[in-house]
Amino acid sequence: MHGFVVYEKFIAIQRHFKTSYDYFKYNGKCPNITINSYENRKDKFCFEKLAKKPYIREDLQGYILANILAGVRFGTDLSEKNYIEFQKRIQSQFYNFSQDIKNFNSLEEMVLIDKNFGYPKLITYYSQNKITLETLCIISNIIDVVNYWDKRIEDTIFWPENKNLILKYTPFIKYEEQKYKTQLKNQIQIKERNQK
Numbered sequence: 001m002h003g004f005v006v007y008e009k010f011i012a013i014q015r016h017f018k019t020s021y022d023y024f025k026y027n028g029k030c031p032n033i034t035i036n037s038y039e040n041r042k043d044k045f046c047f048e049k050l051a052k053k054p055y056i057r058e059d060l061q062g063y064i065l066a067n068i069l070a071g072v073r074f075g076t077d078l079s080e081k082n083y084i085e086f087q088k089r090i091q092s093q094f095y096n097f098s099q100d101i102k103n104f105n106s107l108e109e110m111v112l113i114d115k116n117f118g119y120p121k122l123i124t125y126y127s128q129n130k131i132t133l134e135t136l137c138i139i140s141n142i143i144d145v146v147n148y149w150d151k152r153i154e155d156t157i158f159w160p161e162n163k164n165l166i167l168k169y170t171p172f173i174k175y176e177e178q179k180y181k182t183q184l185k186n187q188i189q190i191k192e193r194n195q196k
Contacts, residue, residue, distance in 0.1 A: 001051040001052075001056075001057050001060075002048075002051060003038070003044055003047035003048035003049075003050070003051045004035055004038045004047070005051065005060070006047040006050045006051050006056070006060060006064075007033075007038050007041070007044070007047040007075065008028075008029070008030055008033055008038075009028055009060050009061060009064050010047070010064050010068075010075055010078070011030050011033055012026070012028045012029065012030050013028075013061070013064045013065055013068050014068055014073075015030065016168055017068055017164070017165075017168050017169075023171075024171055028061070043074070043075045043076050046075050046076050046078065047075055050063075050078060055083075061172075062083065062086065062087070062090075063078070063083045064078075065086070065172055066082045066083040066085070066086030066087070067079060067082045067083065069082075069086065069133070069169070070082040070085075070086075089132055089134065090134070093132075093134050093173075093175065094175075094179070094180070094183070096131075096132045096134065096135060097132075097134065097135050097138060097180060097183065098183055098187070100125075100130070100131035100132060100135040101135070101139075101183070101184055101187045101188075102187060103121075103125055103130055103131065104121065104122075104188075105188075106188060107143065107184075107188060109121055110122045110139060110143075111143060111145045111148070111149075113149070113152050113153065118153060118154055118155055119153060119155070119159075120145075120149060122136060122139060122140070123136065123149075123162055126162075127158075127162075133165070133169065134173055134175075136166065137166050137169055137170040137173055138170075138173060138175055138180055139184065140166050140170070141170050141177075142177065142180060142181055142184065146163060146166055146167060149163070150163060
């Protein structure tokens with residue numbers, strides 16, 4: 001693998017999260033990035049070095065995605081530590097989801113806007129690291145609630161960032177929708193029975 005491939009993937013995923021560019025629509029390709037522009041970069045050494053690592057060749061998208069989600073903005077800051085933490089979360093995604101939804105007594109509690117905070121508990125709990133980003137995105141997708149929130153959340157600073165993160169990250173998450181829906185439904189039913 002050539003360092004240019006790593007560089008292009010980095011730019012493509014970064015643009016996906018920061019601009020209107022759609023990583024999936026363009027299959028991760030950036031038409032305006034050329035090998036000549038890459039060759040003139042001062043940081044190309046870091047992409048060349050990464051291209052030689054076997055685990056990056058196997059999961060380049062995951063490696064770059066993990067780092068972008070961790071807030072990395074520059075190629076020189078790409079970190080194996082971010083990738084390892086990301087892999088732990090992804091490998092235990094269903095378990096994390098199952099544990100995370102135990103924090104809620106009902107779907108309404110998850111998605112309705114809390115009048116005291118101006119946000120639904122689902123987003124509040126994500127902000128407080130009580131649930132994972134994957135759980136937030138999966139539930140938001142299953143319930144199809146982002147448009148509802150967009151009309152009702154008045155905050156113009158943090159909500160646009162959260163909305164963008166949910167909408168941009170969700171297509172990267174691999175999960176069996178029916179399995180997660182069933183788990184969510186079962187957990188909510190258990191909570192409701194225990195409340196009676």
